[in-house]
Amino acid sequence: MENPVILQTFYWEMNTGKYAEEYPEEANLWNLLAERAEEISEAGFDLLWFPPANKGAGGVKDVGYGTYDLWDLGEFEQKGSQRTKYGTKEELLKAVEELHKYDLKLLYDAVLDHRMGADEKEKVKLKDCSEAEVWTKFNFPGRGDKYSSLKFDWNCFDGTDWNEITKEQKKMLFDSKEWDDSFDEDFLMGANLDYQNQAVREDTINWGKWIINEIGFDGFRFDASKHVDNSMIHDFITETDKSTDKELFYIGEAWINDVDTLVDYLEAIDHPKLHVFDFPLRERFIELMHGNLDMRWLGAKGLVNRKGYKHRAITFIENHDTERDTANEYGTEAVAQRKFQAYCYILMRKDGVPKVFWKDYHNFGLKEVIDKLIEARKKFAYGEAFESESNDKDTYSYIRSGDQDHPGSGLVMMITKHENGEIIEKTVNSGKANTEYYDYTGNIEEKVKTDSDANGQFKVKGNAEKGFSIWVPVES
Template structure:
């Protein structure tokens, strides 16, 4: 894949309330993705991040993160429905087949931390020697033994958060158990899976191989990966990867806002194929939104600019957790302003793999602009990369030199936090002497001609709405 781009195909409120009324086609996501396969590929996307496609505790209403049965992809009558929120297994497989016709790679959102919606409760002894009644028996009555004969009971978990005997909530560890060796706290929610239990470990890895080799996915996004046993993440990647001749792709969702700590996480898993979302870079986009970011140092921010790790960064602006209509339980806020400056930054950058959010693309009126930026990425974003000496507190410029394999490539990207309405002009060395440039975004109508030393007076509009430009060479 050359200059790959990821599309996240869902959001938290999909097919609920006003979204169900305004976007009724999203009620059957698998069908919708199949129908739009050609359009998605033509726009320049390479990978699609699917939501968890398995049955959740809330059945057809579950976004997917309340994992009940990994092996039920909308095939069995369980939790009040056959289908999941997004469709049936048959529709999922049809979508996979159709999307693959356009060489699109598909990532499955794997929720490996916990289970919810147990079928029965049982009495257990806790670490503090007290007794509890807990919901930890998963018998999967609708599926039976198809695909997997493993039934879950308290032995398959380290602990949970609800004692039905005392009607008390709180993290509780079962007797004879220890929390797994995860990067952050092992316990997150629900019934916490015990990956020191070999049956649980083997069944989960077998499921991963099934998703790749039978269902047809091309990789995984690991939900809340910093709360999952480190060696389990490593083994899951290694064994699923070895089971397939495909070039698989893996992303960990380790919500860590500090670059050094995010590097520590990658080192704790120690698998070269694991990418992670660049949450530290997104924090800088929040500063940009507020007008607080010093643009001089933007080229040093995030994992995407960290030596030896930049190629493992998945850059993004929003996801289903950071952008919600109602107040999120997460300590963040949506990037409500200067979002296109952020997209321009991640899509023109040499390093990292940029991800586009479904709501931004389809609901917030940004599709046309994002399509334009992706097209610029695919046509012009090649060659060496460097920051301009003209960068100041308010305006940032970034240059791609172009290369011989892509005739006519190379660009000057400019973004600004100015809101004075003026045209901001900077002397930027593009690396191409005596070359005429035009703004591919159309925000600036003028053309720029570089001199014998490759310097030109490049421009960007000083507004929050259009404070981004991508200058590319005029075709000879």
């Protein structure tokens, strides 16, 4: 993959409320992705992040994170339906086949932390010597023993958070158990899987191999990975990776806003193939939205700019958790302004793999501009990268020098937080002498020509809506 781009193919409210009315085609996501395979590929995307495709406790209403049965991909009558929110297993397989025809790589969202929607409850002794009645028996009546004969009871879990005896919700550790060795607190929600239990560990890894080798996916995004046992994440990557000749791709969702701590997480997992979402960089985009970011230092922010870890960063602006219509339970804001400036930044950068959010792309009317930015990335974002000496607290410029393998490549990217309505002009060294440039975004109409020292008077509009420009060489 050259200058890869990820498309997240879902959002939290998909096929609910006003979205179900305005975008009825999203009711059958697997079919929709198959229909749009060629369009997605032609737009320049390389990897698609799928939602959890397995049966959740909420059946057809479950976004996928309330995992009930990993092995049920919409094949069995369980939790009130055969299909999942997104379709049936048969439709999923057809989508995988169709998307692969266009060389798209597919990432499965693996929820490995917990299980929900147990079929029965059982009485257990807790670590504090009290007793609880808990929902921990999973019989999988619709699937039976197909694919896996493992049935879950309390021995498969470290603890849970609901006691039927007291009708009380609190974190409970079972007797004879210890929380797993996760980077952050092991317990997150539901019935917490015990990865010190070898049967649970083997079943989960076998499922991962099945997803890759039988269902056809090309990698995983690990949900809430900092709450899952560190050695389990490491071994899951190792074992699934060596089970295939395909080049697999792995992303961990470690929601950590500090770069040093995010690096510590990568070191704890200790696997070179694991990428992580660059949450620290996204925090800077929130500052940019509010006009509080000092643009002079933007080129040093986030994991994507940390030496030794730049290639491990997945850069993004929004996902299904950060951008919701209802009050955000995660204590973060959605990036509602200067979003194109943020997309410019991640898509033109030499390092990191940028991700585009479906809701931005299809529901918020940003597709046309994002397509243009991806085009610029694919055509021009090559060669060495460097910051402009003209950068100040309000305006940031980033240069790609171009290379011989991509004739006509190279660019000057400018983004600003100015709102004065004026044209901001900066002397920028593009690395290309006596070269004429034009703004690929169309926000600035006139051309710019560099002098014999490669300096040119590059411009960007001083407003939030169009305060971004990508200057590229005029074709000779």
